[in-house]
Amino acid sequence: MPVRIVLNEDEIPRQWYNLAADLPTPLQPPLGPDGNPISPDMLSPVFPMNLIEQEVSQERWIDIPEEVLEILYRWRPSPLHRAVYLEKALGTPAKIYYKNESLSPAGSHKPNTAVPQAWYNKQFGIKKLTTETGAGQWGSALAFSCALLGLECKIFMVRISFDQKPFRKVMRQTWGGKCIASPSSETQAGRAILEKMPDTPGSLGIAISEAVEAAVTDPTGQTRYSLGSVLNHVMLHQTIIGLEAKKQLAKIGENKVDVVIGCAGGGSNFAGLAFPFVADKIHGANIDIIPVEPTSCPTMTRAPFAYDHGDTAKMTPLLPMHSLGHDFIPPPIHAGGLRYHGMAPLVSQAIVEGLLSPQAIPQVECYESAILFARTEGIIIAPETSHAVASVIREANKAKEEGKEKVILFNLSGHGLMDLAGYEKFFAGQLQDYHLPEEEMAKSLAAIAGLPKPSTQKTGKW
Amino acid sequence: MPVRIVLNEDEIPRQWYNLAADLPTPLQPPLGPDGNPISPDMLSPVFPMNLIEQEVSQERWIDIPEEVLEILYRWRPSPLHRAVYLEKALGTPAKIYYKNESLSPAGSHKPNTAVPQAWYNKQFGIKKLTTETGAGQWGSALAFSCALLGLECKIFMVRISFDQKPFRKVMRQTWGGKCIASPSSETQAGRAILEKMPDTPGSLGIAISEAVEAAVTDPTGQTRYSLGSVLNHVMLHQTIIGLEAKKQLAKIGENKVDVVIGCAGGGSNFAGLAFPFVADKIHGANIDIIPVEPTSCPTMTRAPFAYDHGDTAKMTPLLPMHSLGHDFIPPPIHAGGLRYHGMAPLVSQAIVEGLLSPQAIPQVECYESAILFARTEGIIIAPETSHAVASVIREANKAKEEGKEKVILFNLSGHGLMDLAGYEKFFAGQLQDYHLPEEEMAKSLAAIAGLPKPSTQKTGKW
Numbered sequence: 043m044p045v046r047i048v049l050n051e052d053e054i055p056r057q058w059y060n061l062a063a064d065l066p067t068p069l070q071p072p073l074g075p076d077g078n079p080i081s082p083d084m085l086s087p088v089f090p091m092n093l094i095e096q097e098v099s100q101e102r103w104i105d106i107p108e109e110v111l112e113i114l115y116r117w118r119p120s121p122l123h124r125a126v127y128l129e130k131a132l133g134t135p136a137k138i139y140y141k142n143e144s145l146s147p148a149g150s151h152k153p154n155t156a157v158p159q160a161w162y163n164k165q166f167g168i169k170k171l172t173t174e175t176g177a178g179q180w181g182s183a184l185a186f187s188c189a190l191l192g193l194e195c196k197i198f199m200v201r202i203s204f205d206q207k208p209f210r211k212v213m214r215q216t217w218g219g220k221c222i223a224s225p226s227s228e229t230q231a232g233r234a235i236l237e238k239m240p241d242t243p244g245s246l247g248i249a250i251s252e253a254v255e256a257a258v259t260d261p262t263g264q265t266r267y268s269l270g271s272v273l274n275h276v277m278l279h280q281t282i283i284g285l286e287a288k289k290q291l292a293k294i295g296e297n298k299v300d301v302v303i304g305c306a307g308g309g310s311n312f313a314g315l316a317f318p319f320v321a322d323k324i325h326g327a328n329i330d331i332i333p334v335e336p337t338s339c340p341t342m343t344r345a346p347f348a349y350d351h352g353d354t355a356k357m358t359p360l361l362p363m364h365s366l367g368h369d370f371i372p373p374p375i376h377a378g379g380l381r382y383h384g385m386a387p388l389v390s391q392a393i394v395e396g397l398l399s400p401q402a403i404p405q406v407e408c409y410e411s412a413i414l415f416a417r418t419e420g421i422i423i424a425p426e427t428s429h430a431v432a433s434v435i436r437e438a439n440k441a442k443e444e445g446k447e448k449v450i451l452f453n454l455s456g457h458g459l460m461d462l463a464g465y466e467k468f469f470a471g472q473l474q475d476y477h478l479p480e481e482e483m484a485k486s487l488a489a490i491a492g493l494p495k496p497s498t499q500k501t502g503k504w
Numbered sequence: 505m506p507v508r509i510v511l512n513e514d515e516i517p518r519q520w521y522n523l524a525a526d527l528p529t530p531l532q533p534p535l536g537p538d539g540n541p542i543s544p545d546m547l548s549p550v551f552p553m554n555l556i557e558q559e560v561s562q563e564r565w566i567d568i569p570e571e572v573l574e575i576l577y578r579w580r581p582s583p584l585h586r587a588v589y590l591e592k593a594l595g596t597p598a599k600i601y602y603k604n605e606s607l608s609p610a611g612s613h614k615p616n617t618a619v620p621q622a623w624y625n626k627q628f629g630i631k632k633l634t635t636e637t638g639a640g641q642w643g644s645a646l647a648f649s650c651a652l653l654g655l656e657c658k659i660f661m662v663r664i665s666f667d668q669k670p671f672r673k674v675m676r677q678t679w680g681g682k683c684i685a686s687p688s689s690e691t692q693a694g695r696a697i698l699e700k701m702p703d704t705p706g707s708l709g710i711a712i713s714e715a716v717e718a719a720v721t722d723p724t725g726q727t728r729y730s731l732g733s734v735l736n737h738v739m740l741h742q743t744i745i746g747l748e749a750k751k752q753l754a755k756i757g758e759n760k761v762d763v764v765i766g767c768a769g770g771g772s773n774f775a776g777l778a779f780p781f782v783a784d785k786i787h788g789a790n791i792d793i794i795p796v797e798p799t800s801c802p803t804m805t806r807a808p809f810a811y812d813h814g815d816t817a818k819m820t821p822l823l824p825m826h827s828l829g830h831d832f833i834p835p836p837i838h839a840g841g842l843r844y845h846g847m848a849p850l851v852s853q854a855i856v857e858g859l860l861s862p863q864a865i866p867q868v869e870c871y872e873s874a875i876l877f878a879r880t881e882g883i884i885i886a887p888e889t890s891h892a893v894a895s896v897i898r899e900a901n902k903a904k905e906e907g908k909e910k911v912i913l914f915n916l917s918g919h920g921l922m923d924l925a926g927y928e929k930f931f932a933g934q935l936q937d938y939h940l941p942e943e944e945m946a947k948s949l950a951a952i953a954g955l956p957k958p959s960t961q962k963t964g965k966w
Contacts, residue, residue, distance in 0.1 A: 046513060190882055417680055
C-alpha cells in the first residue's frame with residue numbers, strides 16, 4: 043500500500059480548470075464606486091491585461107504556458123500522501139489522503155499562482171510587482187517567483203508582523219525582494235494613516251492600499267500590483283493542486299472521494315484542491331466539500347453574501363462575496379492567513395449554490411490537531427493548515443462512529459517552520475479561543491448596509 | 505530535458521552500502537583508554553547491540569528493514585534536481601545535479617539515520633534515547649523519529665544555541681522531545697562544569713558528555729545514546745542518498761559523473777552521497793570526490809590523521825580520524841554543523857588513501873554562493889550546505905575555463921529556514937572570514953601528542 047504517490051514531470055496537468063465555466067449561477071461582476079460593473083480596461087492600471095483576461099474568462103480549461111510549467115517543475119507535481127499513522131492513531135476506518143503543498147521552496151501553495159502572475163506580468167513588459175503580506179506566506183512566494191523571473195518585487199508588510207517575524211523579511215531579502223513596514227511614509231495612504239495614528243500596528247487593509255497606490259502611481263507605467271488570493275485568476279492557478287490529486291488517486295485505483303477539505307482565508311488553497319471536485323459535484327457526484335475557517339473570523343459560516351470592498355480603505359472594486367464588512371478587524375489569532383474579512387467570489391457563489399459545507403473551528407482545537415498530526419505524520423504544519431486538519435479529524439471520527447470507510451482528501455497548504463511562535467504559546471497555555479459576539483458582527487456589518495446587494499438566487503440543488 | 509527526477513516507492517534502494525567492505529586499507533579499530541581495541545561489548549551500555557553489529561560490520565550490503573522503509577517513504581526517494589538556472593547564471597558548460605535532502609519533515613538528511621537508529625533501539629527493547637545537538641538539525645531529526653516510533657527523546661542542546669534558536673526547541677517540543685540547555689544540573693558532568701563556569705555558553709563536547717552520561721546511568725537500563733554523525737553505522741544509513749542518485753542519473757541516461765561534492769562536518773551527508781561513488785573510484789572510475797569544510801575548522805585540509813576522542817571530556821573511545829584535537833573550539837561561524845574538531849573515520853581513511861580531494865572555503869564566499877543559489881534555483885539552503893554550493897560554483901567555473909561539459913553532482917543537505925540569522929548578518933555586512941592561525945592549531949594539536957598513532961599507510965593509487 044503506497045503512502046506517497048508521486049507523478050513525473052510529464053504527468054503534470056497542462057491546463058488550469060476554471061470553475062466560472064461550470065457554476066450553475068454565473069458569477070456576478072465586480073462593481074465600481076458608481077455601482078456599475080467594472081470594465082476590464084478600468085483594471086488595467088492595477089493588473090496586466092493578460093491576467094485581466096483570465097480574471098473574466100468563461101473558458102473551462104486554460105493552457106498553462108510551457109515556461110510556467112518549467113518553473114513549477116522545481117517542486118511539482120507535489121506528492122499525495124496517505125496519512126496511515128494519523129488513521130491508526132484515530133482508529134478510524136476512513137482513508138485520509140493529503141496533497142503536500144509545503145514542499146515548495148517558499149513553503150506553501152502560494153507559488154502556484156505567484157509564478158504565473160510574475161510570468162504574465164513579465165510577458166506584458168512589466169518590470170516590478172508590488173504586493174502586501176500579513177502572515178508572510180504570500181510575500182515570500184512572490185519574492186521567490188520574481189527572483190526566478192528577474193522582476194523587482196516590493197512588499198508592504200503589516201507592521202506588527204514586520205516586527206514580530208523578522209525572519210520572513212530575511213527570506214524575502216535572500217530572494218532579492220524589498221520589504222517595508224506598512225503603514226510607510228512612501229505612499230500617500232501610508233502618510234495619512236501615520237499622521238493620524240503614528241503608533242498603529244497596521245492592517246492588511248492599509249497594506250493593500252499602499253501596494254495598489256505604489257503600483258498605479260509609478261511614472262514609468264511598468265509596475266503592477268499582485269494579489270495572492272480572492273481573485274478568480276488566483277483560484278484558477280491553484281487548481282493544479284486538485285487536478286494533480288485526481289491523477290494520483292486514479293493511479294492507485296481510488297476512484298471515489300467522499301470528503302474534500304481545505305482551510306479558507308481568502309480561499310485560494312481550498313479552491314485549488316476543491317474546485318475540480320466541485321465540478322464533479324455539479325455533474326452529480328456525491329461529495330462533501332468543506333472549507334474551514336476560524337471561529338474568530340466567521341466569514342462563510344456567519345456573514346452575509348454581499349457586495350463589499352476588498353480593503354479597508356475602499357480602494358478596490360466591490361466584489362460579490364461573503365463578508366464581515368471591510369472595517370472588520372479579526373482577533374489576533376495565529377493563523378494570520380485566515381484573518382480576512384471577505385472570501386473569494388467563486389468560493390462565495392459556490393456556498394450560495396449549496397455546493398460547499400463551510401465549518402468554523404476554534405484555534406485551540408486546531409493546535410491540538412496540529413500536534414497530533416506532527417507526532418503521527420511527522421510534518422509541522424502552518425497554523426492555517428491546522429484548521430483543515432482539525433476538520434479532517436472531526437470527519438474521521440464521524441466515519442468511525444458511523445462505521446464507514448470514507449475517503450477523505452485535504453490540502454496540506456504549508457509548513458509551520460516560520461510560524462512556531464504560535465506553537466510556543468500553545469505549549470505555554472497562552473492561547474485562547476475567540477467567538478465573535480453578535481453585537482461586534484452587527485457593528486462591522488453596518489459598513490456594508492448601504493452598498494448594492496448581489497442576487498442570492500440559486501439554480502441547483504445540492 | 506527533465507529538471508527534477510523522481511522515483512516511486514518501489515524504486516527505493518532496499519540495502520545500504522558499507523564502504524568498510526571495499527576500503528583498500530581496512531579501517532583501524534577504536535581504542536579504549538588503555539590503548540587497546542574496544543570490543544563490541546564495551547559499547548553496549550551506550551548503543552544497542554544490533555547497531556554495534558552494524559558499526560563493526562564488514563558486509564558490503566546491509567538490508568534496510570521493511571518497517572524502516574515504510575517510514576522513509578514519507579519523504580523518500582528524494583528528488584534529484586538539475587540546476588538549470590544556476591548553470592545559466594554561471595554560463596558554464598557543466599551540468600549540475602543535486603539531491604534535495606531538504607524535503608524531509610525535519611528539513612535535512614539527518615532523519616535518514618535518525619529513523620533507523622530509533623527503530624533498531626526500539627527492536628532492542630529501548631524506551632528512550634538521549635543525544636546532543638549544536639546547530640539543531642540533528643536534535644530535530646531524532647525528536648521527529650522518536651515521535652513516529654513512540655520512543656522518549658531527550659536532547660542536550662549547547663546553551664548558546666538553546667538561547668539563540670528558541671524555535672528549534674519548539675520544533676522538538678512539537679514532536680514530543682524534551683530539550684534542555686547544556687551544561688545542565690541533571691548530570692554529574694554538567695554540574696561539574698557549572699560549578700567551575702556558571703556562565704559558560706556550553707560546547708558540543710560538554711553536551712556529548714551529558715547525553716552519554718544520561719544514557720548509561722539510567723537505572724532501568726532502557727536508555728541508550730544516539731549520535732548523528734561520525735560513526736560507521738551513521739555513514740551506512742546515509743548511503744541511501746547516493747544509491748538513489750545513481751538510479752536517478754541512470755534513468756535519464758547520465759551514466760558518467762565527473763565531480764561529487766558534499767559539505768562535511770562529521771561527514772554524514774557527504775558520505776551519504778559520495779560513498780557509492782567512492783566504490784566506483786576504487787574500481788577504476790575517474791571521479792573527483794570533494795568533501796568541503798570551512799577554513800575556520802580545517803579538519804581535513806590541515807589537521808593530521810590521528811587517534812583522538814570524539815568529545816572534549818574524553819568520555820568516548822579514541823577514533824582514527826583527521827582531528828584538530830579534542831580541545832579545539834572553532835570560531836563562531838554560522839554553519840554550526842561544520843564546527844566539529846574531528847571527522848568520520850571512514851571519510852578520514854578514504855582521505856588517507858587519496859580517494860578524496862578535500863577543500864576548505866571561507867564563510868563569506870559560502871553565503872554569496874547561497875544567495876546566488878536562492879535567486880536562481882529558488883531554495884534557501886542551510887549554512888552548512890552553502891559550503892557544497894560554493895565548491896560547485898568553483899568547479900563549474902573551472903569547467904567553463906577548460907571548456908569541458910563536466911557532470912557535477914552535489915548534496916543539498918538541508919534548508920536554511922531555521923538558520924536565517926546568518927543570512928541576516930551577511931546582509932548587514934557583519935560576517936567575517938576566519939583563517940585558523942598556525943600557532944592556534946599547534947596549541948590544540950598538543951592535546952593529541954601523547955595518544956597512539958594510527959597507520960597512514962595506503963595501498964591504492966588515486
